[in-house]
Amino acid sequence: MLAAAKVGGIMANSTHPVQFLEDNLRIQLSVVAGAHAAGVERLLFLGSSCIYPRLAPQPIPESALFTGALEPTNEAYALAKIAGIVQTRSYRRQYGASYISAMPTNLYGPGDNFDLETSHVLPALIRRFHEARRDGSSAVTLWGSGSPRREFLHVDDLAAACLLLLERYDGDDPVNIGCGSDLAISELAEIVRNVTGFRGAIQWDTTKPDGTPRKLLDVSRLTALGFAPRIALRDGIAQTYAWWLERRTAPL
């Protein structure tokens, strides 16, 4: 399974498009071509839900690929991932290789990146609320308007979905991996505030980008193969928060 990639949140993607494009293209070119040269029979390439047009129909079916303009904040990363899909299926078409690709939604869980400049929203919120409670702050400031909607899947559910695809899917088209429901970033913030026990206010810094207004995947293809996520969002956030508290070295 090819999971290695240059990965980051909205700010890292916006400020380092060269690395998001070039690192990912290089990783994919070497790994997929190398796998084929080494006689690897089965390969799963992980793309991302950001390959779909910024204003794709919701929930987003796999057929939405190539139907519209990309979200500017992650265009470089998305284009590299689209190249990975085409590369993967080209090996199928030209060499008959059993190589497939899957498009995960926004992921979270233990082992995530908690750096406030480069992380995705969920670890950033956990850290921001935790530190605000620790410091006795009256408010936490989050990025954007809070209105964009995102779908979150725990990394253990992602792993289960990948295994299932490797066992039961061998087709040309990518397969979406998600939980089937989304929420506004403002709603996510309320959950994280509650989990961390912060009692202050939430402010929104609208000078920071919102990104795609909504990104909910149509997961009917995956569901038809027998997938159902096991970890509810609030439970997964609590578990991830506990993991981070246990492993971080700075004083709490």
Ligand SMILES: NC(=O)C1=CN([C@@H]2O[C@H](COP(=O)(O)OP(=O)(O)OC[C@H]3O[C@@H](n4cnc5c(N)ncnc54)[C@H](OP(=O)(O)O)[C@@H]3O)[C@@H](O)[C@H]2O)C=CC1
């Ligand atoms: N996180 C998310 O929300 C989403 C992730 N995905 C995809 O899922 C996959 C896993 O993502 P995630 O676990 O979040 O990412 P991480 O950043 O946690 O893991 C990526 C891995 O890739 C390795 N890597 C990065 N650059 C290189 C390189 N140049 N050469 C070799 N290895 C490299 C990293 O190694 P090291 O630690 O040593 O740097 C790391 O182990 C990626 O393909 C990503 O695009 C798709 C949708 C959403």
Ligand SMILES: C[C@H]1O[C@H](OP(=O)(O)OP(=O)(O)OC[C@H]2O[C@@H](n3cnc4c(=O)[nH]c(N)nc43)[C@H](O)[C@@H]2O)[C@@H](O)[C@@H](O)C1=O
């Ligand atoms: C997985 C996916 O991830 C990225 O796309 P994204 O979903 O837009 O990324 P994100 O998780 O960083 O933000 C989601 C939303 O949350 C808001 N937000 C609030 N406060 C914070 C905050 O403190 N940090 C961050 N990072 N975001 C915040 C933020 O403004 C945005 O509206 C791309 O890498 C893309 O290429 C990709 O594949």
